Amino acid sequence: MAAKKILMIVGDFVEDYEVMVPFQMLLMVGHKIDAVSPGKKAGQQIATAIHDFEGHQTYTEKRGHNFTLNASYEGVKADDYDAIIIPGGRAPEQLGTDESVLALVRAFVEQGKPVAAVCHGPQLLAAANVIKGRRISAYPACRAEMILAGAEYASIAMDDAITDGQFVTAPAWPAHPAWIAQFLKVLGTRIEA
Structure with a gap:
């Protein structure tokens, strides 16, 4: 398997698990991943937030860890x-x-090129106006934004993911096993047991 070079675009109060887990996992399988944030350089940190599902109408939010950027x-x-x-x-x-x-x-x-976005990540795809006619998942509260951007909103389980061409999307961090597996497939990464 040839290592891929992947960009991860983040900012303050990115969801903790959604930056940490994919970052570490993609390094583990041999890919190079650069985590960057506008206006920041390698070695600087961003703050993260932990979004959890505790039985309320929506997620709760708590302060997470600091995440150190490895690229500018x-x-x-x-x-x-x-x-x-x-x-x-x-x-x-x-x-x-x-x-x-x-x-x-x-x-x-x-x-x-392959594009993965999880939870509120597809908000950035909608803002960039790149998902018209695509089947896209996102956190359910982002549904209207996906529709207004011309996408078909995929209402799937919180631990599921969907691939539509180059796009791999999922509704929340419980879907890490699903979306990361689909993303690796789109990348052409083969993992042998």
């Missing part, structure tokens, strides 16, 4: 990567206000 945002180009991952949490709504981030996401899509 300045100069990042889609041409230098094989795929992009967009974790959820609060970060995507803020990232969607940054024109450079939107242009970066559009470049990945236009180049036909």
Whole structure:
């Protein structure tokens, strides 16, 4: 298996599990992953939030860990990567206000590269206007945004994921086994037991 170079775009209050687990897992299988955030350099940190499902009408939010970025945002180009991952949490709504981030996401899509987005991550896909006509999952509270962006919202179980062409999406972190497995397949990664 040839190692892939993957970009992970994050920001303050990204969901803790949605940045930590995929980051560590993709390193574990041999891929290179650069975690970047606008205005920040390698070695700087972002704050994370823990979203949990505790029986309320929506998730609860608690302060998570600090996550150390391993690459700088300045100069990042889609041409230098094989795929992009967009974790959820609060970060995507803020990232969607940054024109450079939107242009970066559009470049990945236009180049036909794999795009994974989980939970609130698809908000960034909607903001970049790249999901029209696609079947996309997201956290249920993001349903209207997906529809307004022209996507077909996939209402699936919290531990499920969906692949539509280059897009792999899931509603929340309980879907890590499903979306990461689908993303690895789209990447062409084979894991032998």
